[in-house]
Amino acid sequence: MKREDIDFPSEHEALREDVGTLGRMVGDLLLEQGGERLFQRVEAAREAAIVRRAGETHPPLLEALCRFDDAAAAAAFARAFSAWFRVVNLAEQVHRIRRGADHSVAGEVQAESLEAVLTGLRDAGRSWDEVAPTLDTLRIEPVLTAHPTEATRRSILEKEQRMARYLVQRMNPRIGARAAARLIDRVQMEMTIAWQTAEQSDQRPTVADEAEHAHYYLANVLYRVAPVLHENLAEAVHAVWGVDLHPSAVPTLLRFGSWVGGDMDGNPNVGPDTVLDTLAEQRRQVIGNYLREVRRLNRLLSQTARRVSVSEEVSERIAATRERLPEVFEAIPARHADMPYRVMLYLVEARLERTRDDVEHGYATPEAFSDELEAIAASLLGHRGERAGLFPLQRLIRRVAIFGFHLAALDLRVDSGDLHAAVAEQLDEPDWPERDPDARRAALVERLAGHDDAVAAGRHPVFRLLAAAAEARRRFGRRAVETLIVSMSRNADDVLAAWWIARRAGLEDGAMDFVPLFETVADLQAAEGVMQGLLASPPWRRLLSLRDDRQTIMLGYSDSNKDGGLVASRWSLQDAQRRLTEAFAEAGIRLTLFHGRGGSIGRGGGKTHRAILAAPPGSVGGRLRLTEQGEVIHRKYALRPIAVRNLEQMTGAVLQASLPGAGHGPLPTTWCETMQRLAEHSRDAYRARVHDSEDFAEYFRAATPIDVIERMRIGSRPASRRPDAGIGGLRAIPWVFAWGQSRHALPGWFGLGSGLEAVADEVGEDRLHEMLDGWLFFRTVLDDAEMAMAKADLDIAARYAALAGAVGERQFPEIRAEFDRTRDWICRLKGQAQLLDGDPTLRRSILLRNPYVDPMSYVQVDLLARWRDGGREDAALEQALVTTVHGIAQGLQNTG
Numbered sequence: 001m002k003r004e005d006i007d008f009p010s011e012h013e014a015l016r017e018d019v020g021t022l023g024r025m026v027g028d029l030l031l032e033q034g035g036e037r038l039f040q041r042v043e044a045a046r047e048a049a050i051v052r053r054a055g056e057t058h059p060p061l062l063e064a065l066c067r068f069d070d071a072a073a074a075a076a077f078a079r080a081f082s083a084w085f086r087v088v089n090l091a092e093q094v095h096r097i098r099r100g101a102d103h104s105v106a107g108e109v110q111a112e113s114l115e116a117v118l119t120g121l122r123d124a125g126r127s128w129d130e131v132a133p134t135l136d137t138l139r140i141e142p143v144l145t146a147h148p149t150e151a152t153r154r155s156i157l158e159k160e161q162r163m164a165r166y167l168v169q170r171m172n173p174r175i176g177a178r179a180a181a182r183l184i185d186r187v188q189m190e191m192t193i194a195w196q197t198a199e200q201s202d203q204r205p206t207v208a209d210e211a212e213h214a215h216y217y218l219a220n221v222l223y224r225v226a227p228v229l230h231e232n233l234a235e236a237v238h239a240v241w242g243v244d245l246h247p248s249a250v251p252t253l254l255r256f257g258s259w260v261g262g263d264m265d266g267n268p269n270v271g272p273d274t275v276l277d278t279l280a281e282q283r284r285q286v287i288g289n290y291l292r293e294v295r296r297l298n299r300l301l302s303q304t305a306r307r308v309s310v311s312e313e314v315s316e317r318i319a320a321t322r323e324r325l326p327e328v329f330e331a332i333p334a335r336h337a338d339m340p341y342r343v344m345l346y347l348v349e350a351r352l353e354r355t356r357d358d359v360e361h362g363y364a365t366p367e368a369f370s371d372e373l374e375a376i377a378a379s380l381l382g383h384r385g386e387r388a389g390l391f392p393l394q395r396l397i398r399r400v401a402i403f404g405f406h407l408a409a410l411d412l413r414v415d416s417g418d419l420h421a422a423v424a425e426q427l428d429e430p431d432w433p434e435r436d437p438d439a440r441r442a443a444l445v446e447r448l449a450g451h452d453d454a455v456a457a458g459r460h461p462v463f464r465l466l467a468a469a470a471e472a473r474r475r476f477g478r479r480a481v482e483t484l485i486v487s488m489s490r491n492a493d494d495v496l497a498a499w500w501i502a503r504r505a506g507l508e509d510g511a512m513d514f515v516p517l518f519e520t521v522a523d524l525q526a527a528e529g530v531m532q533g534l535l536a537s538p539p540w541r542r543l544l545s546l547r548d549d550r551q552t553i554m555l556g557y558s559d560s561n562k563d564g565g566l567v568a569s570r571w572s573l574q575d576a577q578r579r580l581t582e583a584f585a586e587a588g589i590r591l592t593l594f595h596g597r598g599g600s601i602g603r604g605g606g607k608t609h610r611a612i613l614a615a616p617p618g619s620v621g622g623r624l625r626l627t628e629q630g631e632v633i634h635r636k637y638a639l640r641p642i643a644v645r646n647l648e649q650m651t652g653a654v655l656q657a658s659l660p661g662a663g664h665g666p667l668p669t670t671w672c673e674t675m676q677r678l679a680e681h682s683r684d685a686y687r688a689r690v691h692d693s694e695d696f697a698e699y700f701r702a703a704t705p706i707d708v709i710e711r712m713r714i715g716s717r718p719a720s721r722r723p724d725a726g727i728g729g730l731r732a733i734p735w736v737f738a739w740g741q742s743r744h745a746l747p748g749w750f751g752l753g754s755g756l757e758a759v760a761d762e763v764g765e766d767r768l769h770e771m772l773d774g775w776l777f778f779r780t781v782l783d784d785a786e787m788a789m790a791k792a793d794l795d796i797a798a799r800y801a802a803l804a805g806a807v808g809e810r811q812f813p814e815i816r817a818e819f820d821r822t823r824d825w826i827c828r829l830k831g832q833a834q835l836l837d838g839d840p841t842l843r844r845s846i847l848l849r850n851p852y853v854d855p856m857s858y859v860q861v862d863l864l865a866r867w868r869d870g871g872r873e874d875a876a877l878e879q880a881l882v883t884t885v886h887g888i889a890q891g892l893q894n895t896g
Contacts, residue, residue: 012844015095018167019848022087025188030080033195038073041065042080042855049851058795066858071876074859075883081852082887083195088848089635089893090160094167097641101171112609113645115236117652126659128241134659135233136251137622140650143257143411143594144217145629146210156199157216157638159190164639166190199886207267207274211260211281217637218256218408219285225640226254227398229647248377248394252401253651256408257483258282259627263413264465265487266731271461272468275410279476282407287356289403290369293396294349301341301376301389310340311379317372321347324361341376341389348372355405358475365477366404373397406480412469413485413517414462416494422460422501437491441533444496448503448539455506466505473511482513485554485594489516490523492533499543510546515594519556521564521683524572527553528579535587544589552625553580554594557604558732564679565686565751566601566788570781571679578616585618594625599632600736601748601788606780608646609653614777617663624654631893664775671771674763675778682755689750689814690727697727699811702804703797704738705864706730707872708881740791741888742800743857744815748788752781753822756829765829772829783839786826790835790846791892794819796854799861803868853891860884 030039048062068074103110109119121131166183169175175183205213227247234247261278264270303310318340322329328350329343336342352369355362363369373396380390417433420440424432432440458464469481486498498514518527531553534540544551555576560569577593584591595611597604612620628636636646656662690696700706727735739746760768771778794816801812823835836843860881867877 012095014098015091018091018094019088021184022091022187023084025184025191026080026084026087028188029083029191029195033192034076034080038076038080042077045077045855046851049854052854053850058799062855062858066855067862068859068880071863071874071880074863075880078856078859078880078883078887079195081856082199082883082890083191084852085849085887085890086160086194087163087191088852089890090164090167092845093635093639093642094164094171096645097164097168097639098171100641100645112649112652113236114233114648114652115239117656118236118240121656121659122240128237128243131655131659134622134655135253137658138251138253138651138654139255139623139625140253140647140654141255141257141623141625142628142650143259143625144214144408144633145259145627146207146214146263155197156194157634159194159197161638163187163190168641207261207269208277208281211258211274211278214258214260214633215282215285215407217633218258218282219289221637221640221643222256223286223289223399223403223407225643225647226402227395228644229254229651230398232644232648233651248397252398254402254647256402257411257625258408259411259413262410262465262481264418264461265413265415265485270465272464275412275465275468275472275481276475279406279410279472279480282410283405283476284356286403286405286407287352290396290400291349291352291356293392293399294345294352297389297393297396298342298345298349300392301345302339303341303385303388305338305340308383308385311375311382313375314340314344314379317375318344318347321351325350341379344372344376363405366400369405370397370400373400404477404479406476409479409483410472410481411483411485412465412481413487414465414498416486416488416490416497418460418462419486419494419497419501422458422462423497425458425460425463426456426501426504437493441491441493441496444493444500445537445539448496448500456504458504463501463505466502466507469502469512470506473507478511482511483515483552484512485515485517487517487519488523489518489530490526492530492537495530495534496537496540499540509543513547513552514543515552515554517554517556517596518576519559519596521560521568521572524555524560524576527576528583531580532583535583535589548590549588550590550592551584552592552594554596556596558596558598558736561604561747562727562732562735564683565690566682566748566785567752567755567781568679568683568686570777571675574616574777575676577619581616581619581621591619591621592623592625593619596627598627598733598736599630600740601745601784605632606784606787609649610776610780610783612650612653612657614780615657615663620654620657622654622658624650631889635893667775670763670767671775671778674759674767674771677762678755678759680755681758682751684751685754685818686751689811689818693811695807696811699801699804699807700727700738703800703808703812704742704744705860705881705885706734706738707868708864708878708885709734709738709741711878712882712885737889740892741860741885743793743796744800745788745792746815749785749792749822750815750818752785753818753820753825756825757821760825768829782826782829785822786830786835787839787842789819789823789826790843792819793850793854793857796857799858800864803861803865849891853888856884856887856891860888 027039027043030042045062045065048059048065051059052062066077068077100110109116118131163186166186170180170183230250230253231247233253234245234250237243237245258278261270261274321344325347328347332343332346336346348369351362351372353362354360355369373393377390377393377397380386380388380393420433423440423444424430458467466484469484472481484498484502486494489495495514495516499509499512502512502514503509516527516530518524518530531551555573557569557573560572563569564572580593581591595604597608597611599605608626612624635642637643736747756768772782798812798816801808801815804811826832827834827837830838832838836846863877863881863884867874867881870877872878
């Protein structure tokens with residue numbers, strides 16, 4: 001396989017070579033595993049797709065090559081293109097690592113690195129003394145969530161990691177030709193085994209399977225790189241200001257969270273058992289990591305008492321543990337008896353094992369474990385040991401501070417309606433859910449004002465979930481579970497209900513952060529009023545005082561987009577952040593905004609660091625908590641150097657946005673008014689088509705493979721909250737996923753063109769140019785829509801529209817007209833001839849993939865028509881369709 005007609009600048013020539021090498025390997029793979037016939041058909045389809053891209057709308061040869069009588073042959077064809085996408089995605093990740101290494105070798109500072117951010121601050125007149133206090137407040141917390149459209153087998157992920165590692169090793173200029181060839185052989189081996197391995201199991205994944213997927217990244221990648229971020233920051237401070245900041249003196253900036261096992265919203269498979277089982281496995285994994293490091297330290301710290309002294313504290317700790325665990329002390333080899341650090345680490349290892357196994361004489365808390373390590377570190381420092389093993393010990397101490405005995409904090413999420421049902425059970429008042437929200441609020445405030453609500457029993461799933469949280473905190477530590485997210489929060493009583501049920505379930509006041517989640521456009525607009533109602537409640541203020549006077553609020557990007565379109569969603573989110581920031585500042589309560597972002601533009605995706613910098617002034621406040629899911633997790637955190645790079649970009653952006661005086665000054669009133677009008681016009685256009693057009697739901701179900709997605713065994717959670725509720729009941733992830741598959745990408749842009757056109761008529765085009773030049777938020781909205789549109793293909797979407805028959809004939813011309821209108825306005829405002837002229841790297845990446853995505857789309861349309869004509873009963877056709885879904889998702893690098 002080749003890659004013609006793509007312009008690779010000289011600095012990316014190595015990427016061209018990698019793509020060529022790996023593409024030839026895929027060709028060899030197809031010949032070996034699929035035979036000459038498959039190889040030739042794939043090559044011919046690729047060539048025909050290039051012809052199509054050159055100008056011919058639908059080459060007859062491409063259509064013929066993508067039509068199969070045999071479902072198995074169609075699946076093999078799609079898998080061939082998927083194999084190519086796997087290696088291209090890999091080549092691009094390796095190239096990112098290469099570009100970072102090139103900057104380092106050349107002595108250049110890479111853009112958006114911590115050193116680049118600090119250099120920019122210094123050049124803007126900021127001193128270290130000004131920056132240091134803000135550093136003390138930073139907290140970056142990615143939260144991994146289960147994703148019902150991306151759950152690649154762990155064995156495949158591990159193969160991709162190994163392939164990347166071999167390709168990175170091959171970059172070494174001093175490696176010999178034979179060694180380089182052996183590395184390529186290893187890549188070919190992993191690639192071939194991956195071809196012979198199904199990407200997905202035939203069984204629907206359980207919650208435990210989804211947890212294993214998240215744990216793979218947490219325990220294998222993020223665990224390894226977390227200390228590196230802090231070390232890089234210390235080095236950057238020294239490089240920029242000449243300050244000798246020891247890495248151990250850098251505040252701990254990172255924490256990690258997870259929803260997998262605790263997200264009950266719409267998932268009947270999540271409950272008390274999944275909470276406890278998930279945390280038990282997380283403890284097993286993280287303590288397993290600690291044990292490996294303690295054993296390595298044991299082998300490393302071989303200092304003998306005859307050569308160097310140790311601190312009195314180390315000696316006392318050894319004596320105290322010896323009394324508790326004499327059998328362990330007696331088992332220490334006699335030859336190590338005069339090696340005090342080894343002796344102590346044998347004892348530490350034994351206590352860790354007891355902690356993992358939940359038996360006597362383990363560590364009661366991770367802090368107790370860390371204290372032991374700190375005692376050894378202090379002894380090394382006090383006895384000429386700074387260069388005698390201190391560095392790896394301090395790395396372990398940092399990891400304990402980040403991961404504790406829980407690996408990642410497990411968030412709980414429940415629907416507000418389910419909470420009120422649990423309240424009804426506790427009060428034995430069946431009509432409670434139907435009562436007026438103000439009446440419910442008053443009743444709950446009265447109960448919460450006292451402290452006489454005894455711990456109770458209950459059968460409702462939400463009550464049992466919170467009772468399990470109380471047990472989890474006792475078994476796994478207070479940081480293991482401390483967040484309860486209330487989905488569909490619309491009134492203050494929704495959040496108060498969470499608090500009251502938690503208290504009844506045995507959670508002490510202050511143990512949990514009760515987090516309202518505002519999801520729809522209307523809910524975001526009402527968020528300020530809801531929170532002011534809570535802040536006006538004396539019991540709630542007392543609760544916040546137990547949590548350091550800090551409130552967390554979650555903002556939903558997915559449902560607000562599905563509700564009102566891209567522009568209305570983004571503006572509602574931006575305006576809600578501004579109003580909430582001002583309200584909480586006035587109340588004297590610190591605010592943490594938790595961003596519920598997905599991977600695609602239609603679910604809040606895009607460049608995270610730009611979104612942070614575009615947030616309203618004061619809204620970041622040193623804290624970033626955001627969801628990471630699906631292909632985003634794999635893209636950001638599969639490889640260690642890229643994981644470090646992404647963490648640096650987020651940290652640098654949060655630091656910039658959190659400094660006193662950071663961000664723009666007051667925006668011109670006219671800009672905000674124009675943005676409001678743009679949101680209104682865009683929302684009107686979006687809702688008129690998506691929600692108010694009589695047969696649009698029918699069009700969606702016919703012109704996308706949503707019926708395939710709903711039947712795929714790719715998540716433990718159902719695709720719909722309410723299967724009989726049409727578009728309104730469908731979850732945002734499959735909604736966005738289906739539009740991406742059909743090459744519409746509609747949630748990422750629809751309505752923007754009509755909005756821009758209407759606003760230009762009202763206030764003039766010059767106003768829009770001013771906003772684009774002077775307002776990062778507005779530019780980011782246009783950039784994100786542009787990216788979504790570049791991945792769309794309306795000519796191919798027309799083929800999907802044809803599946804809808806007469807409905808498609810009515811709906812699709814309007815969709816195409818809005819696409820053209822939006823594209824023309826974006827290019828006009830940016831002064832571009834075509835989409836992504838201003839982002840050549842992304843444009844090249846999309847061009848690289850298009851000739852390989854397009855044939856799979858043709859195959860998918862043909863298979864969909866045949867499968868549906870047969871009443872959706874042909875299992876072979878369905879399996880072939882599933883293969884095309886996976887392949888297109890890999891090619892577009894977007895699911896939901």
